[in-house]
Amino acid sequence: MTDDSGFCWIDFDNARGSTLLGHVDPGITEAVARAATGVAGSATGWSPYVDTVLERLHALCGGEAVGLFRSGTAALRAAALAVREATGRPLLLSCGYHGYDPMWYPSGTLLEPNADGVVDFYFDLGLLEELLGTPERVASVVVSPDHMHLSPDWYREVRRLCTRAGVVVVADEVKVGLRYGPTLSTAELLAPDVWAVAKGMANGHAVSAVGGPRALLRPLKEVSFTSFFEPTILAAADVTLRRVATGEPQQAVREAGERFLRHARKALADASLPVEIVGDGTFFQFVPASEELEEDFYRAADAEGLLFYEGDNQAVSAAFDDAVLTDAEQRFTRVCDRLSRHAGSGPVSEAARYRVAWNVMDGLREAERDREATEGWLARLLDD
Amino acid sequence: MTDDSGFCWIDFDNARGSTLLGHVDPGITEAVARAATGVAGSATGWSPYVDTVLERLHALCGGEAVGLFRSGTAALRAAALAVREATGRPLLLSCGYHGYDPMWYPSGTLLEPNADGVVDFYFDLGLLEELLGTPERVASVVVSPDHMHLSPDWYREVRRLCTRAGVVVVADEVKVGLRYGPTLSTAELLAPDVWAVAKGMANGHAVSAVGGPRALLRPLKEVSFTSFFEPTILAAADVTLRRVATGEPQQAVREAGERFLRHARKALADASLPVEIVGDGTFFQFVPASEELEEDFYRAADAEGLLFYEGDNQAVSAAFDDAVLTDAEQRFTRVCDRLSRHAGSGPVSEAARYRVAWNVMDGLREAERDREATEGWLARLLDD
Numbered sequence: 001m002t003d004d005s006g007f008c009w010i011d012f013d014n015a016r017g018s019t020l021l022g023h024v025d026p027g028i029t030e031a032v033a034r035a036a037t038g039v040a041g042s043a044t045g046w047s048p049y050v051d052t053v054l055e056r057l058h059a060l061c062g063g064e065a066v067g068l069f070r071s072g073t074a075a076l077r078a079a080a081l082a083v084r085e086a087t088g089r090p091l092l093l094s095c096g097y098h099g100y101d102p103m104w105y106p107s108g109t110l111l112e113p114n115a116d117g118v119v120d121f122y123f124d125l126g127l128l129e130e131l132l133g134t135p136e137r138v139a140s141v142v143v144s145p146d147h148m149h150l151s152p153d154w155y156r157e158v159r160r161l162c163t164r165a166g167v168v169v170v171a172d173e174v175k176v177g178l179r180y181g182p183t184l185s186t187a188e189l190l191a192p193d194v195w196a197v198a199k200g201m202a203n204g205h206a207v208s209a210v211g212g213p214r215a216l217l218r219p220l221k222e223v224s225f226t227s228f229f230e231p232t233i234l235a236a237a238d239v240t241l242r243r244v245a246t247g248e249p250q251q252a253v254r255e256a257g258e259r260f261l262r263h264a265r266k267a268l269a270d271a272s273l274p275v276e277i278v279g280d281g282t283f284f285q286f287v288p289a290s291e292e293l294e295e296d297f298y299r300a301a302d303a304e305g306l307l308f309y310e311g312d313n314q315a316v317s318a319a320f321d322d323a324v325l326t327d328a329e330q331r332f333t334r335v336c337d338r339l340s341r342h343a344g345s346g347p348v349s350e351a352a353r354y355r356v357a358w359n360v361m362d363g364l365r366e367a368e369r370d371r372e373a374t375e376g377w378l379a380r381l382l383d384d
Numbered sequence: 385m386t387d388d389s390g391f392c393w394i395d396f397d398n399a400r401g402s403t404l405l406g407h408v409d410p411g412i413t414e415a416v417a418r419a420a421t422g423v424a425g426s427a428t429g430w431s432p433y434v435d436t437v438l439e440r441l442h443a444l445c446g447g448e449a450v451g452l453f454r455s456g457t458a459a460l461r462a463a464a465l466a467v468r469e470a471t472g473r474p475l476l477l478s479c480g481y482h483g484y485d486p487m488w489y490p491s492g493t494l495l496e497p498n499a500d501g502v503v504d505f506y507f508d509l510g511l512l513e514e515l516l517g518t519p520e521r522v523a524s525v526v527v528s529p530d531h532m533h534l535s536p537d538w539y540r541e542v543r544r545l546c547t548r549a550g551v552v553v554v555a556d557e558v559k560v561g562l563r564y565g566p567t568l569s570t571a572e573l574l575a576p577d578v579w580a581v582a583k584g585m586a587n588g589h590a591v592s593a594v595g596g597p598r599a600l601l602r603p604l605k606e607v608s609f610t611s612f613f614e615p616t617i618l619a620a621a622d623v624t625l626r627r628v629a630t631g632e633p634q635q636a637v638r639e640a641g642e643r644f645l646r647h648a649r650k651a652l653a654d655a656s657l658p659v660e661i662v663g664d665g666t667f668f669q670f671v672p673a674s675e676e677l678e679e680d681f682y683r684a685a686d687a688e689g690l691l692f693y694e695g696d697n698q699a700v701s702a703a704f705d706d707a708v709l710t711d712a713e714q715r716f717t718r719v720c721d722r723l724s725r726h727a728g729s730g731p732v733s734e735a736a737r738y739r740v741a742w743n744v745m746d747g748l749r750e751a752e753r754d755r756e757a758t759e760g761w762l763a764r765l766l767d768d
Contacts, residue, residue: 001426015427016610024422032616033417038408042385043399043588044691070454070590071609081486100607102465199610204427206454206590206611223484225455226400226583227590232416232616307428 001307010328013309014317017283018199020179020240021249022319027239028203035235043227049234056241061177061184061195063211067220068228072174072198073099075208079194080142082210082219083168084117089139092116093131095123096144097362098172106382110375123150123363124374125157135165140194144172145186148279148313149357149365155189168216174198174208175313180282182247200244205236249318250282256320257281263329271336274346276353283313287356289346293339300338304331311359354381385691394712397693398701401667402583404563404624405633406703411623412587419619427611433618440625445561445568445579447595451604452612456558456582457483459592463578464526466594466603467552468501473523476500477515479507480528481746482556490766494759507534507747508758509541519549524578528556529570532663532697533741533749539573552600558582558592559697564666566631584628589620633702634666640704641665647713655720658730660737667697671740673730677723684722688715695743738765 001009001023011023021028034040041047054066069075076098084092091113098104107114111131121127123146132138141162145155162169171177171192176185178200186192194212201209210217227233243249258281268275274289275297286308288294298310306328308314320328350367357365358381364374385393385407395407405412418424425431438450453459460482468476475497482488491498495515505511507530516522525546529539546553555561555576560569562584570576578596585593594601611617627633642665652659658673659681670692672678682694690712692698704712734751741749742765748758 001428004432011426011428013428015613018610019427023426023428024420029420029422032420036408036413036416036420036616038413042395042407043403044385044395044397044407048388071458071611073609074455074458077485085486100609101461102469204611204614206614206617225457225484226402227455227588229399230588230590232420233590 007305009305009307010324010331011307012314012316013307014315015204016199016309017175017179017313017315019204019317020200020253021203021243022317025203025319027243028236031235031239032205032232035231038231040235041229041231043230045229047229047231047234049231049238050229053234053237053241056238056245057197057201057209057211060182060241060245061197061211063195064214065217065220066209066211067217067223069208069210070206070225070227071099072172072196072208073101075174075196075198075210076142076172077101077103078220078223079170079196079210079212079217080140083170083194083216084139085219086216087139087168089137090117091138092118092140092142093128093138094118094120094142095363096146096172098142098144099174110378120363122378123154123361123366125154125161126371126374128158129161132161132165132167135167138165138167140168140170142170142172143190144174144361145176145190146361147176147180147185148283148285149361151366152189154366155186159190168193170194170196172196176283177201178244179250179253181250182245201240202233202237203240205233207233207237252318253316254281256318256325257284257316259325260316260320260328260332264332267333267336271339272343273336273339274342274348276348279313281316283315285313285356285360287348287353289348289352293342293345296339296342297335300335303338304334306331306335311356313360355384358384391689393689393691394708394715395691396698396700397691398699399588400583400693401559401563401697401699403588403701404584404637405587405627406701409587409703411627412620415619415623416589416616419615422615424619425613425615427614429613431613431615431618433615433622434613437618437621437625440622440629441581441585441593441595444566444625444629445581445595447579448598449601449604450593450595451601451607453592453594454590454609454611455483456556456580456592457485459558459580459582459594460526460556461485461487462604462607463554463580463594463596463601464524467554467578467600468523469603470600471523471552473521474501475522476502476524476526477512477522478502478504478526479747480530480556482526482528483558494762504747506762507538507745507750509538509545510755510758512542513545516545516549516551519551522549522551524552524554526554526556527574528558528745529560529574530745531560531564531569532667532669533745535750536573538750539570543574552577554578554580556580560667561585562628563634563637565634566629585624586617586621587624589617591617591621636702637700638665640702640709641668641700643709644700644704644712644716648716651717651720655723656727657720657723658726658732660732663697665700667699669697669740669744671732671737673732673736677726677729680723680726681719684719687722688718690715690719695740697744739768742768
């Protein structure tokens with residue numbers, strides 16, 4: 001990407017990981033331009049694109065019923081309220097970010113619901129198990145999967161606890177869905193009852209989706225909004241879903257990311273810089289040993305034209321070809337050169353790992369800890 | 385518009401009145417296609433379009449702070465919660481539709497708040513005055529203006545009551561804003577503290593906006609969503625706002641609508657059909673004397689290829705030129721011919737007028753009535 005001053009950037013933000021195919025993918029550009037001419041339908045009502053997009057989502061993610069929204073925030077609020085109405089149970093047990101809606105703000109008191117009936121368990125399985133002690137009050141457990149700080153076993157345990165309690169699982173795959181492969185990233189691990197996807201489905205265009213059993217999503221039947229049928233967004237979703245169904249863009253992303261990571265880990269080690277990298281080629285995150293190093297790291301990256309999503313997950317796109325990767329590797333080496341004053345500092349502490357995980361998942365990374373430690377970390381991180 | 389079978393329709397729905405310039409306006413089509421090539425910015429971050437769109441909105445509608453959302457529903461929820469947080473007062477007094485969010489569903493008991501602290505006063509000034517008896521509990525009065533069933537005096541009285549009570553007014557101009565002229569339709573009448581617009585600002589593309597004083601909208605400062613910077617939507621908004629700023633498309637809409645209305649009223653009278661028409665060329669609504677006539681009316685319109693928004697407001701676009709209008713007039717005459725079995729029936733009752741108004745405004749039309757009559761109409765209409 002080139003900015004107004006002519007400076008060239010390599011984008012690891014990619015609209016928070018939503019431009020999976022890369023910016024201005026020719027297939028998307030052409031489909032959007034074509035849809036804007038009106039040949040594929042109008043915003044007034046139904047067009048074949050609606051069915052195609054819904055059928056593709058159903059084929060990839062399942063769900064007797066599938067609905068479209070305009071943002072992940074809107075999708076999650078709609079899904080959570082629908083499940084609450086359908087089950088007649090008051091509480092939503094939540095972990096992770098589910099959009100900007102204030103309904104998800106934690107109450108301030110551990111294990112207590114906020115005014116919207118939401119209780120945050122911060123990805124802590126001990127807290128979840130306690131909260132599931134009164135399953136008849138729980139409408140659903142709403143999880144935003146993270147594959148950098150949680151292992152497959154974590155999801156299997158959530159599934160086990162929810163099955164035992166007879167509680168519905170909602171997977172908020174707004175960020176990760178369709179990025180790791182041509183389905184939900186937790187399809188096997190969590191087998192969610194209800195799912196939401198967004199960033200993986202339209203290459204940055206404004207659409208999200210919710211799917212699940214008719215009985216749980218029936219309250220969404222009458223939901224409508226003015227731009228529902230707007231054809232350029234449906235066109236972008238149609239092309240993206242056709243492409244991600246092959247698994248090829250996700251494979252390209254993973255391989256490009258892995259190549260970059262091999263170089264980055266070596267460059268950091270060679271420069272004796274205490275920066276860990278968690279995750280894999282699909283999504284990864286830098287874990288600098290100190291906040292001072294973190295600040296210098298992102299300033300150096302800016303100077304070298306590596307556009308990182310500061311403090312959060314980095315996301316290459318399928319457009320990262322050999323030339324881009326070679327360029328990115330050289331730039332990263334120069335970033336390390338700029339950080340020589342931090343050489344030999346460190347090491348990366350558990351506190352740094354918890355802090356960085358909190359930045360990306362709004363909760364506690366998976367680690368062995370007792371209840372006292374959980375409360376200690378929460379007190380510290382919520383205070384930040 | 386031509387459907388898959390080759391049948392040609394004249395669109396009076398226009399995406400619920402949002403394609404003000406007409407479908408596939410060349411300026412919009414070109415701007416969207418151009419933005420999809422990436423030359424105007426990317427979804428990763430800021431581009432000059434963001435400032436241009438915000439500046440245009442500020443110039444037209446005012447507001448120290450202006451924010452963008454993806455739907456009217458999202459805009460109104462955000463605005464209402466922000467004002468509630470900023471004022472520290474619990475109640476929202478509401479009239480009219482503010483989107484699909486369940487937070488706006490009436491409680492079921494007159495003058496009682498629902499679980500979200502929302503009390504519906506159904507556009508009844510008597511109920512509003514009662515509710516404003518405890519102004520220290522009221523965060524804001526949220527009004528969706530309707531210019532078919534309410535007079536200018538109605539808004540002036542709301543303004544007077546709110547000023548006297550010291551309560552913030554939020555104008556939900558998602559539907560009407562920028563359609564009646566190059567500003568809020570209630571800028572003078574209601575002088576709202578906070579406003580939302582949507583349908584008038586991007587010709588059917590998925591964006592809405594909220595504006596108002598910084599002190600009231602501060603809680604929205606940190607709101608962000610993935611597609612915020614997506615450039616095709618900003619391009620559509622940029623072109624639309626530039627055009628509506630001239631007032632010319634709105635003038636064209638009004639004149640085209642007025643010409644159609646003159647013909648329609650005469651054709652209905654000539655055929656002795658008891659169908660009133662409320663509103664003006666900008667937005668109008670049919671008021672058939674009976675539900676049987678209403679059903680036959682919309683079936684006949686379908687048969688003649690007049691695509692009306694059934695039971696709701698009709699909206700011509702600036703693309704209605706002489707040829708389209710002449711065609712529409714001829715079709716409407718044939719619609720009347722098809723309804724000959726209803727000739728001489730009627731007249732249109734107050735009940736029919738209340739019912740049709742309720743369809744479009746989710747509340748009570750302006751009319752003289754005492755508290756008993758208000759409760760009677762509400763019991764009847766809420767039951768439907």
